[in-house]
Amino acid sequence: MNQDERYMRTAIEMAQATEGQTSPNPAVGAVVVKDGEVLGMGAHLKAGHAHAEVHALNMAGSHAEGATIYVTLEPCSHHGKTPPCADRIVEAGIKRAVIATLDPNPQVAGRGVEKLKQAGIEVVTNVLKEQADDLNEVFYHYISTKIPYVTLKNAMSLDGKIATVTGESQWITGEKARADVHQDRHKHDAILVGVNTVIKDQPRLTTRLPDGGKNPVRIVLDTHLRTPVETPLIQNPDAPTWLVAGNNVSEEQREKYKAFPHVDILTVASSHVTVEEALHLLGEKGITSIYVEGGATVNDAFLRSGSVQQVITYIAPKMIGGQDAPTPVGGQGIKALKEALNLHIKEVVHIGNDLKIVSKPNR
Numbered sequence: 001m002n003q004d005e006r007y008m009r010t011a012i013e014m015a016q017a018t019e020g021q022t023s024p025n026p027a028v029g030a031v032v033v034k035d036g037e038v039l040g041m042g043a044h045l046k047a048g049h050a051h052a053e054v055h056a057l058n059m060a061g062s063h064a065e066g067a068t069i070y071v072t073l074e075p076c077s078h079h080g081k082t083p084p085c086a087d088r089i090v091e092a093g094i095k096r097a098v099i100a101t102l103d104p105n106p107q108v109a110g111r112g113v114e115k116l117k118q119a120g121i122e123v124v125t126n127v128l129k130e131q132a133d134d135l136n137e138v139f140y141h142y143i144s145t146k147i148p149y150v151t152l153k154n155a156m157s158l159d160g161k162i163a164t165v166t167g168e169s170q171w172i173t174g175e176k177a178r179a180d181v182h183q184d185r186h187k188h189d190a191i192l193v194g195v196n197t198v199i200k201d202q203p204r205l206t207t208r209l210p211d212g213g214k215n216p217v218r219i220v221l222d223t224h225l226r227t228p229v230e231t232p233l234i235q236n237p238d239a240p241t242w243l244v245a246g247n248n249v250s251e252e253q254r255e256k257y258k259a260f261p262h263v264d265i266l267t268v269a270s271s272h273v274t275v276e277e278a279l280h281l282l283g284e285k286g287i288t289s290i291y292v293e294g295g296a297t298v299n300d301a302f303l304r305s306g307s308v309q310q311v312i313t314y315i316a317p318k319m320i321g322g323q324d325a326p327t328p329v330g331g332q333g334i335k336a337l338k339e340a341l342n343l344h345i346k347e348v349v350h351i352g353n354d355l356k357i358v359s360k361p362n363r
């Protein structure tokens, strides 16, 4: 690994630490170096706050004159909530800029680099591009489609069951794997289940980590507003709860949720909620990523609609058996194997006694 990659890796690692908290902005890291000495470093911490380059340049102060800056994403050139970083880099007297990847936003791609070059700064791009792009898959997906990035998560036994024939499911995977689920909940803007899961599991869908964590918006696909008022999602206001219903729900059906300010009812344009319409509606409301926790019917609908960008499967070393015991994906299924959804496995990790497999649909 050469010098540029070494410092870019540091910038990427800083950005990785902020994953989930910068939404709807990308996670970005920056390092300022001169004569082999790190003079400043920083990451974008929260939308609306200073960008990574500003933190790193503020830390370097006047020593930034003649230095090199490493940034994981092309510096912004437009006035967003903060002044353009490209101008800030020029003002600081930076001599060389190493950038991992260009901004995916069609409106700004290449403009930041152009500004730096016009100011006489040497610019190097595509250093550790793939790692930097992996950082902001959600951001890229949402900025180009305005549809939330969807992670489908399942937890099952070795023989592929998500519960016993009597519906008992808690718990199949162990403490450590379930804590990992909460880490992933923290990273997503929203968590989504179907109303049948709400009725069966009475889930809380909050992020319960030892050192806290962001509670995602809790979304229930619920065409006929069958979510019971007594369920934790309605009773406890730990996070917003959005019920996505069909457009013919009656005023009376809506009435029962009026006593809960954290509950909102979103209606799609037709009588039955489809995944496509729900995602379009949620994208319009600024949801950039959704963690889908089932159940089997909802998982089937998401997979059949081709709206899943990532599948996370936890496998516990248990055998449950029972031909009627439920499995992760319901629905009609396919007849011929050639119709199967093909994915590629990105990662397999042991977590406690369980396995976590991250896979992505082949495009």
Ligand SMILES: Nc1c(/N=C/[C@@H](O)[C@H](O)[C@H](O)COP(=O)(O)O)[nH]c(=O)[nH]c1=O
Pocket: 154, 155, 162, 169, 170, 171, 172, 173, 174, 177, 178, 181, 197, 201, 202, 203, 204, 205, 206, 293, 294, 314
């Ligand atoms: N049965 C299991 C899961 N089950 C996942 C969903 O069916 C549950 O309703 C949901 O996680 C409950 O959310 P909570 O109330 O916020 O804890 N998920 C897992 O990773 N392992 C399991 O063994």
